[in-house]
Amino acid sequence: MRLSNAASVVIWYDSVTADTGELQWQDQLNARNTAWFDRCDGIFVNYTWKETYPAVSAARAQHRRWDVYMGIDAFGRNTFGGGQLHCDKVP
Incomplete structure:
Protein backbone atom coordinates (compact mmCIF):
# COMPACT_ATOMS: atom_id res chain seq x y z
CA MET A 1 0.00 0.00 0.00
CA ARG A 2 2.74 2.43 0.91
CA LEU A 3 4.44 1.81 -2.43
CA SER A 4 1.52 3.54 -4.13
CA ASN A 5 0.86 6.13 -1.41
CA ALA A 6 3.38 6.85 1.35
CA ALA A 7 0.70 8.51 3.50
CA SER A 8 -1.61 5.48 3.49
CA VAL A 9 -2.77 3.86 6.72
CA VAL A 10 -3.89 0.23 6.93
CA ILE A 11 -6.09 -0.89 9.84
CA TRP A 12 -6.85 -4.61 10.07
CA TYR A 13 -10.32 -5.67 11.21
CA ASP A 14 -10.31 -8.58 13.65
CA SER A 15 -11.81 -11.31 11.53
CA VAL A 16 -9.54 -13.68 9.61
CA GLU A 51 -13.96 -6.67 30.31
CA THR A 52 -10.33 -7.82 30.49
CA TYR A 53 -9.64 -7.77 26.73
CA PRO A 54 -8.57 -4.10 26.41
CA ALA A 55 -5.81 -4.57 29.01
CA VAL A 56 -4.78 -7.94 27.54
CA SER A 57 -4.63 -6.42 24.06
CA ALA A 58 -2.62 -3.40 25.23
CA ALA A 59 -0.13 -5.65 27.02
CA ARG A 60 0.34 -7.79 23.92
CA ALA A 61 0.76 -4.72 21.69
CA GLN A 62 3.40 -3.29 24.07
CA HIS A 63 4.71 0.02 22.67
CA ARG A 64 1.96 -0.04 20.01
CA ARG A 65 -0.91 -0.23 22.50
CA TRP A 66 -2.48 2.91 21.01
CA ASP A 67 -2.76 1.09 17.67
CA VAL A 68 -5.39 -1.31 19.06
CA TYR A 69 -8.96 -0.06 18.67
CA MET A 70 -11.78 -1.71 20.60
CA GLY A 71 -15.07 -1.89 18.73
CA ILE A 72 -18.37 -0.92 20.30
CA ASP A 73 -21.92 -1.57 19.15
CA ALA A 74 -24.27 1.29 19.93
CA PHE A 75 -27.18 -1.15 19.73
CA GLY A 76 -25.64 -3.24 22.53
CA ARG A 77 -25.51 -6.60 20.79
CA ASN A 78 -23.22 -8.59 23.13
CA THR A 79 -21.23 -5.45 23.93
CA PHE A 80 -19.54 -4.93 27.30
CA GLY A 81 -21.51 -2.32 29.24
CA GLY A 82 -24.64 -2.97 27.19
CA GLY A 83 -23.89 -0.59 24.32
CA GLN A 84 -26.06 2.45 23.65
CA LEU A 85 -24.88 5.43 25.73
CA HIS A 86 -22.98 3.28 28.25
CA CYS A 87 -19.56 3.45 26.57
CA ASP A 88 -18.23 5.16 29.70
CA LYS A 89 -18.48 1.80 31.51
CA VAL A 90 -15.53 0.47 29.54
CA PRO A 91 -12.41 -0.01 31.72
Whole structure:
Protein backbone atom coordinates (compact mmCIF):
# COMPACT_ATOMS: atom_id res chain seq x y z
CA MET A 1 0.00 0.00 0.00
CA ARG A 2 2.74 2.43 0.91
CA LEU A 3 4.44 1.81 -2.43
CA SER A 4 1.52 3.54 -4.13
CA ASN A 5 0.86 6.13 -1.41
CA ALA A 6 3.38 6.85 1.35
CA ALA A 7 0.70 8.51 3.50
CA SER A 8 -1.61 5.48 3.49
CA VAL A 9 -2.77 3.86 6.72
CA VAL A 10 -3.89 0.23 6.93
CA ILE A 11 -6.09 -0.89 9.84
CA TRP A 12 -6.85 -4.61 10.07
CA TYR A 13 -10.32 -5.67 11.21
CA ASP A 14 -10.31 -8.58 13.65
CA SER A 15 -11.81 -11.31 11.53
CA VAL A 16 -9.54 -13.68 9.61
CA THR A 17 -7.10 -15.57 11.81
CA ALA A 18 -3.49 -15.80 10.67
CA ASP A 19 -3.08 -19.47 11.60
CA THR A 20 -6.09 -20.93 9.74
CA GLY A 21 -7.23 -18.16 7.41
CA GLU A 22 -10.78 -18.64 8.67
CA LEU A 23 -13.31 -16.04 9.75
CA GLN A 24 -13.14 -16.21 13.57
CA TRP A 25 -13.45 -12.97 15.52
CA GLN A 26 -11.03 -12.89 18.43
CA ASP A 27 -12.37 -9.74 20.16
CA GLN A 28 -8.84 -8.95 21.32
CA LEU A 29 -5.25 -8.86 20.10
CA ASN A 30 -3.87 -12.36 20.61
CA ALA A 31 -1.63 -15.01 19.06
CA ARG A 32 -4.18 -15.71 16.31
CA ASN A 33 -4.19 -12.17 14.88
CA THR A 34 -0.88 -10.61 15.98
CA ALA A 35 0.69 -11.52 12.62
CA TRP A 36 -1.76 -9.17 10.88
CA PHE A 37 -1.24 -6.46 13.50
CA ASP A 38 2.52 -6.63 12.98
CA ARG A 39 2.08 -5.99 9.25
CA CYS A 40 -0.22 -2.97 9.37
CA ASP A 41 -0.76 0.29 11.21
CA GLY A 42 -3.36 -0.95 13.68
CA ILE A 43 -6.14 -3.39 14.44
CA PHE A 44 -9.82 -2.77 15.07
CA VAL A 45 -11.15 -5.64 17.18
CA ASN A 46 -14.71 -6.88 17.07
CA TYR A 47 -17.22 -5.40 19.51
CA THR A 48 -18.06 -8.53 21.56
CA TRP A 49 -14.98 -8.31 23.79
CA LYS A 50 -14.90 -9.08 27.51
CA GLU A 51 -13.96 -6.67 30.31
CA THR A 52 -10.33 -7.82 30.49
CA TYR A 53 -9.64 -7.77 26.73
CA PRO A 54 -8.57 -4.10 26.41
CA ALA A 55 -5.81 -4.57 29.01
CA VAL A 56 -4.78 -7.94 27.54
CA SER A 57 -4.63 -6.42 24.06
CA ALA A 58 -2.62 -3.40 25.23
CA ALA A 59 -0.13 -5.65 27.02
CA ARG A 60 0.34 -7.79 23.92
CA ALA A 61 0.76 -4.72 21.69
CA GLN A 62 3.40 -3.29 24.07
CA HIS A 63 4.71 0.02 22.67
CA ARG A 64 1.96 -0.04 20.01
CA ARG A 65 -0.91 -0.23 22.50
CA TRP A 66 -2.48 2.91 21.01
CA ASP A 67 -2.76 1.09 17.67
CA VAL A 68 -5.39 -1.31 19.06
CA TYR A 69 -8.96 -0.06 18.67
CA MET A 70 -11.78 -1.71 20.60
CA GLY A 71 -15.07 -1.89 18.73
CA ILE A 72 -18.37 -0.92 20.30
CA ASP A 73 -21.92 -1.57 19.15
CA ALA A 74 -24.27 1.29 19.93
CA PHE A 75 -27.18 -1.15 19.73
CA GLY A 76 -25.64 -3.24 22.53
CA ARG A 77 -25.51 -6.60 20.79
CA ASN A 78 -23.22 -8.59 23.13
CA THR A 79 -21.23 -5.45 23.93
CA PHE A 80 -19.54 -4.93 27.30
CA GLY A 81 -21.51 -2.32 29.24
CA GLY A 82 -24.64 -2.97 27.19
CA GLY A 83 -23.89 -0.59 24.32
CA GLN A 84 -26.06 2.45 23.65
CA LEU A 85 -24.88 5.43 25.73
CA HIS A 86 -22.98 3.28 28.25
CA CYS A 87 -19.56 3.45 26.57
CA ASP A 88 -18.23 5.16 29.70
CA LYS A 89 -18.48 1.80 31.51
CA VAL A 90 -15.53 0.47 29.54
CA PRO A 91 -12.41 -0.01 31.72
